[in-house]
Amino acid sequence: MNPTSVTLETLRQRTRAFINDEVIPREDASLAHDFVAQNRVIHALRQQAREAGVIGPGIPRELGGLGLSFRDRAVILEESGRSVLGPHALQAGPPDETNILMLDRLCTGTQRTRYLEPLAAGSATSCFAMTEPPPGAGSDPAMLQTRAVRRNGKWVIDGRKWFISGALGADFAIVMAQTESGPTMFIVDTDTPGYRTVRVIDALDGFISSHCELSFESCTVGDDAVLGQVGDGFAHAQLRLEPARLTHCMRFIGAARRALEIAERYVSGRESFGKPLGQHQNVQTLIADSHIDLYASRTMTFDVATRMDAGVSVKHESSMAKVFVSEAVGRVVDRAVQMTGAFGISGDSMLSVLYREVRPFRIFDGASEVHRSAIAQRVLKQYAQSPASSSGVFNIAKP
Ligand SMILES: Cc1cc2nc3c(=O)[nH]c(=O)nc-3n(C[C@H](O)[C@H](O)[C@H](O)COP(=O)(O)OP(=O)(O)OC[C@H]3O[C@@H](n4cnc5c(N)ncnc54)[C@H](O)[C@@H]3O)c2cc1C
CATH class of the missing domain: 2.40.110.10 (Butyryl-CoA Dehydrogenase, subunit A, domain 2)
Structure with a gap:
């Protein structure tokens, strides 16, 4: 935790309360794709977030944010991701959050004043x-x-x-x-x-x-x-790509968790064949597998975040985490939709919105197939200098 006056757990609780009490009630299907209406709501929420002390978890402190480490940010961004409005309400949403990180590293003095500072203050996008x-x-x-x-x-x-x-x-x-x-x-x-x-x-x-x-x-x-x-454009872009990948994981874990919470509430109340849905073993499997997916996703995200804080290269690990998390959150939201039956695909809950929001994560920031290919190529590179014939692979002892 950074030298702020609150502990990470306090900040997490504050963020959770803010998302539950102020942000989720403002979720309204009519806001979807309505840029003007969204802007109005987001600006109001940002003011409230500032007053609640939860604004800008990833924005450097000298630019007015909380300046959290990646590891601490993982906890807060997961909470923010429980609402589709949450990351933007906290000024922790893409693409501004990661653009701020890149601009902070690359800007000239004039660019800093003209672009970075207004972006960090939330007066520009x-x-x-x-x-x-x-x-x-x-x-x-x-x-x-x-x-x-x-x-x-x-x-x-x-x-x-x-x-x-x-x-x-x-x-x-x-x-x-x-x-x-x-x-x-x-x-x-x-x-x-x-x-x-x-x-x-x-x-x-x-x-x-x-x-x-x-x-x-x-x-x-x-x-x-x-x-x-x-x-040097491609080299500079790396400054934002790895953080972008990782913060997307953090927010989408929150989105998947919200979907699962909705489903868990549903299966606890709704009944079929004489008992709550949650008492059916197949439904329990869907819940358990989802928690396993979230636990693994969180663990990988925390590990990559810790490495990033230590300044260690995370090219390989962030690829693996991105592939796993993007697919795991898809599975979790899909199971949540399944558990809630027709309700899950309706516009009566946020589930259908969450379902649509998580799907593209397997494509942007590198499609799963591209990452898998890069992961395997990195692994196989070490064998390129030692052909199988000279490495003992074929020297299997005969019985
Ligand atoms: C929701 C969303 C937001 C986005 N936001 C931005 C943004 O703000 N700025 C921006 O610049 N871009 C953005 N993008 C674009 C994103 O970066 C690209 O979609 C991504 O890089 C893939 O490029 P493509 O869509 O052209 O897919 P293509 O390159 O046409 O690939 C299509 C598919 O082919 C397969 N494929 C491709 N290469 C390989 C390979 N080597 N091995 C195996 N399979 C392969 C994969 O399955 C891939 O999904 C966004 C995309 C989405 C969906």
């Missing part, structure tokens, strides 16, 4: 624009098509991005573009001529943060828009 429609960058970032070329001492950006979360209403975008010297990140104000929000993409998820398609047509910015070093 941002998005991170990397993915492109085919044939551009998706799972393979090397397929980057968006170009930034030098013209008259400026950078001229042309290209297309899609599935850019939080782009609707964002004040600035962090845009990955290819330059002669390699991939480079640019901070682009969204009112820059040539920057255009083409559409909000109709998606399975996105109750609170919709995804947009963006176009850049001769969108011209100065050298002061370069974030970090020209040509």
Whole structure:
């Protein structure tokens, strides 16, 4: 725990109370995809969160947040994730939270004042624009098509991005573009001529943060828009990718837990064949397997968080945690829907919303298949220098 005046457990209890008493009651199906209405609610909740002392768990203390370690953040973000409004109410939601971390490491003094400080204060919002429609960058970032070329001492950006979360209403975008010297990140104000929000993409998820398609047509910015070093865009992006992956795990564990809580309450009250649903052994299996999934998810997340706090490389472990947690939370929410029957797929509870929100986690921040491939390749690399014929694999003693 950081040198704040409260213990982690006190902060957890405060956050839980805030989510239960203030945030969950504001969940309303009519808020879904309604950017204006959401903004109004989120701003009001943030004010309350500030007063309750729970705002900005991951924002550095010098920027007005609680500056929690990753390990402590795991506990608080899980609580926030119990509501679809929770992470944003606490200013702990994507993409701003991880953009803050990256900007804090890379910003010049001027960029700090102009972008980072308003973002951390909650008076500005941002998005991170990397993915492109085919044939551009998706799972393979090397397929980057968006170009930034030098013209008259400026950078001229042309290209297309899609599935850019939080782009609707964002004040600035962090845009990955290819330059002669390699991939480079640019901070682009969204009112820059040539920057255009083409559409909000109709998606399975996105109750609170919709995804947009963006176009850049001769969108011209100065050298002061370069974030970090020209040509180092992919290396810089790593600063946000691992924290983003991990904080998504934290929040989605909370979402899955909420779904399970709803289901547990349901099976304790509803009856079939003369007894509460929860007394049927097959239902008990669904509950037990879900708790096992959550326990394993939490344990992996805590371990990666502890390593990150220690400054140890977590490339391998964060991949494994991301794959496991994204699939485990899907299983948990799916079982919760199953246990609640028709009610679970209706709009009468948040279950159907949670079901839709967790599904894309197996795709963004690296699809499961891509991570599995990277995990196996890293493992197999050590054998590349020693072919099986010379390593004793085939020297099995004959009977
Ligand atoms: C909800 C959501 C929010 C997002 N937010 C953002 C955002 O804010 N900013 C941003 O830049 N992007 C964002 N994205 C995009 C996300 O980063 C991409 O969806 C992701 O990188 C995968 O790229 P793709 O969708 O083009 O899939 P593709 O590259 O077309 O891959 C499709 C599928 O092919 C399989 N596949 C691909 N490569 C391999 C491989 N090597 N081995 C085996 N199988 C493989 C996987 O099953 C994969 O799901 C978001 C996506 C979603 C769903």
